[in-house]
Amino acid sequence: MLDIEKKIEALSKEIVATSIANKDQLETFRIRFLGSKNCLKPLFGALKEVPNDEKKSVGQQINQLKQTAQEKFDDSQAQLEEQTETKESLDFTRPGEPQPLGARHPISVVRNEIISIFERIGYGISEGPEIEDDWHNFSALNFPPEHPARDMQDTFFVEKDDREMALRTHTSSVQVRVMENETPPIRTISPGRVYRNEAISARAHCFFHQVEGLFIDKDVSFADLKQTLLYFAQEMFGKKTKIRLRPSYFPFTEPSAEVDVSCTICQGSGCNVCKNTGWLEILGCGMVDPNVLEASDIDPETYSGFAFGMGVERIAQLKYRVNDLRLYSENDVRFLNQFKSAF
Ligand code: PHE
Numbered sequence: 001m002l003d004i005e006k007k008i009e010a011l012s013k014e015i016v017a018t019s020i021a022n023k024d025q026l027e028t029f030r031i032r033f034l035g036s037k038n039c040l041k042p043l044f045g046a047l048k049e050v051p052n053d054e055k056k057s058v059g060q061q062i063n064q065l066k067q068t069a070q071e072k073f074d075d076s077q078a079q080l081e082e083q084t085e086t087k088e089s090l091d092f093t094r095p096g097e098p099q100p101l102g103a104r105h106p107i108s109v110v111r112n113e114i115i116s117i118f119e120r121i122g123y124g125i126s127e128g129p130e131i132e133d134d135w136h137n138f139s140a141l142n143f144p145p146e147h148p149a150r151d152m153q154d155t156f157f158v159e160k161d162d163r164e165m166a167l168r169t170h171t172s173s174v175q176v177r178v179m180e181n182e183t184p185p186i187r188t189i190s191p192g193r194v195y196r197n198e199a200i201s202a203r204a205h206c207f208f209h210q211v212e213g214l215f216i217d218k219d220v221s222f223a224d225l226k227q228t229l230l231y232f233a234q235e236m237f238g239k240k241t242k243i244r245l246r247p248s249y250f251p252f253t254e255p256s257a258e259v260d261v262s263c264t265i266c267q268g269s270g271c272n273v274c275k276n277t278g279w280l281e282i283l284g285c286g287m288v289d290p291n292v293l294e295a296s297d298i299d300p301e302t303y304s305g306f307a308f309g310m311g312v313e314r315i316a317q318l319k320y321r322v323n324d325l326r327l328y329s330e331n332d333v334r335f336l337n338q339f340k341s342a343f
Contacts, residue, residue, distance in 0.1 A: 004043065004050060008061050011039065011065055012065055015033065015065070015068055016068075018072075020072075020076040023080060026076055026077060026080060029069075029072070029073060029076070030073055034070060034073060040062065040065060040066055040069070043062045044062060047059060103336055103337055103338075104339060105328075105336065106320060106328065106336075106339045107209055107312050107313065107328055109316075109339060110312050110315050111191050114191070114211045114310070114315065115189065115211070117231075117235045121228070121231065123189045123213065124187065124189075125191065126174050126175070126190045127174060127190065127191070128171070128190065130167060130168055130193060131158060132168040132173045133163070133165055133166075134164070134166065135176075136168075136173040136176045137155075137169060137170075137172075138150060138166075139295070140292065140295040141172055141251060141252040141292055141295075142251045142289050142291045142292050143251045143252075147251070154169075154197035154198055155195075155196070156195050156196075156197050170210060170212065170309060171190040171210045171211070171309070172252060172307070174192065174212070175190055175212060175307065176295075178190075179214075179216070179293070179298055183298075184216045184217055184303050184305075186214060186216040186217075187214075187216075188213070189211055189212065189213045190211070190212050190213075190214075191209070191210070191312070193208070193209050194209070194210050195207045196208075200326065201325075201326075202324040202326065203325060204325065205313075205325045207329075208311055208325070209312035209313060210309055210310065210311055210312065211310055211312060212307065212310075213228075213307065213308045213309070214288070214305065214307045215305050215306050216288065216298065216303050216304070216305030217304075217305065218302060218303060219304065220303075220305050220306060221304075224306065225285060225306035225308070226243075229283070229285065229308065230243050233259075233261045233282070237261055237264050238264075240267070241262055241264070242262040242268070243259055243260065244260050244279060245257040245259055245260075245285075246259075248284060248286075252286075252307065253285065253289055253292075253306075253307055254286060254289045255287060256284065256285070256286035258281055258284055259281070259283045259284070259285060260281050260282065261280055261282050261318075262278060262280075263277075263278050263279060263280055264280065264319070265321070266278065273321070280318055282314060282318070283309060283311075284309055284310075285306065285309070286306065286307060287304065287305070288304070288305040313325055
């Protein structure tokens with residue numbers, strides 16, 4: 001083996017053995033093997049001394065050596081770059097990105113509160129379809145066909161499977177379904193979305209939410225209804241709240257009443273929210289009409305009951321003083337964010 005070949009072999013071993021673990025070592029390697037005064041250069045000079053018949057093979061060995069050095073350099077450089085990249089993306093000292101916390105919608109907050117008030121006195125929850133047939137939304141509730149009472153609630157009619165159906169105008173329809181399927185005693189509330197064909201304004205919308213209640217048992221009286229509603233009003237608006245009942249009309253209850261609570265803002269002394277009357281209307285109610293019990297096969301000679309229904313938006317409006325109904329469905333986060341502390 002020629003001297004020059006021994007040198008080539010030694011340098012080749014050195015290249016393999018050199019460890020490159022950081023940028024300084026990489027630079028030292030570059031200067032030694034690839035820089036302008038690198039240690040391979042003298043080999044090219046010494047090539048002149050090599051006998052002619054060996055020149056080709058030795059020349060190839062030197063070129064191979066140079067290539068090995070270049071490859072080792074390239075690989076090490078790429079590896080070091082990768083390491084610094086992953087190091088940067090795993091900076092454990094960086095402060096965390098804050099996660100914005102959502103808020104429950106005010107309608108859900110108030111609906112849940114109404115539900116929980118009635119659950120505490122033994123009411124269960126019933127739900128039903130939003131697309132209803134005429135029977136459950138009207139007929140079973142003592143609205144005779146063509147009766148003008150149907151105009152009380154402007155209805156959206158839709159077609160479903162070739163049948164004329166309605167978007168329910170109240171969740172009393174759910175209570176018909178409960179009466180049809182259960183035997184008294186019945187104690188249930190039906191929360192849900194309802195629809196009415198009204199022009200959208202600050203005070204009216206084409207959909208809103210209700211919670212309606214139904215209690216049927218032996219010997220249920222108007223006094224039971226009144227006490228239940230007083231309990232609800234005081235749980236919802238505070239222990240000092242008073243209620244008053246005004247005679248009213250609904251096809252499905254007899255007698256019927258509308259219920260006012262003492263103004264939650266001025267406590268009855270008069271303000272612009274209660275229009276100086278001291279009272280705010282919150283719901284409709286009454287004793288279930290015997291015709292309604294009969295329509296669901298409940299014997300009105302044995303059983304009596306009361307029903308009531310309220311708008312969730314209305315209660316929310318009084319609790320949070322929201323003066324425009326449209327805010328509830330516009331999804332403006334500036335509005336929704338204000339309910340972050342409510343559950
Ligand atoms: N269903 C009535 C409405 O939608 C409310 C109501 C329910 C009134 C039960 C009396 C009794 O307005």
